Amino acid sequence: MSRFQPQSTAPVPEKAILVGVDLGDSEWPVDESLAELGRLAQTDGAEVIMTVTQRLEKPSPRTLARRRSWPPCAATPRRTSSSSTTS
Numbered sequence: 001m002s003r004f005q006p007q008s009t010a011p012v013p014e015k016a017i018l019v020g021v022d023l024g025d026s027e028w029p030v031d032e033s034l035a036e037l038g039r040l041a042q043t044d045g046a047e048v049i050m051t052v053t054q055r056l057e058k059p060s061p062r063t064l065a066r067r068r069s070w071p072p073c074a075a076t077p078r079r080t081s082s083s084s085t086t087s
Helices: 030-043 071-080
Strands: 015-022 047-055 084-086
Touching: 015 030, 030 047
Parallel strands: 015 047, 015 084
Antiparallel strands: none
């Protein structure tokens, strides 16, 4: 019986949460923009674990999602070991 447990040396993919804001005045729908961003993240080797959108009339510091202050973004990285948030 071996004293050592085998350990994988395969690279672990970076995990990303995509966050988008829909102001309603863009040429492209927010879901199409986030889909493209997701493809770019995957091309770079990241695994997209969540996509979140927020609809606003105008940007406001009180309503914009922030990684540490918005519950899904604050809690999810800890549960899933996410290593980056892309917005």
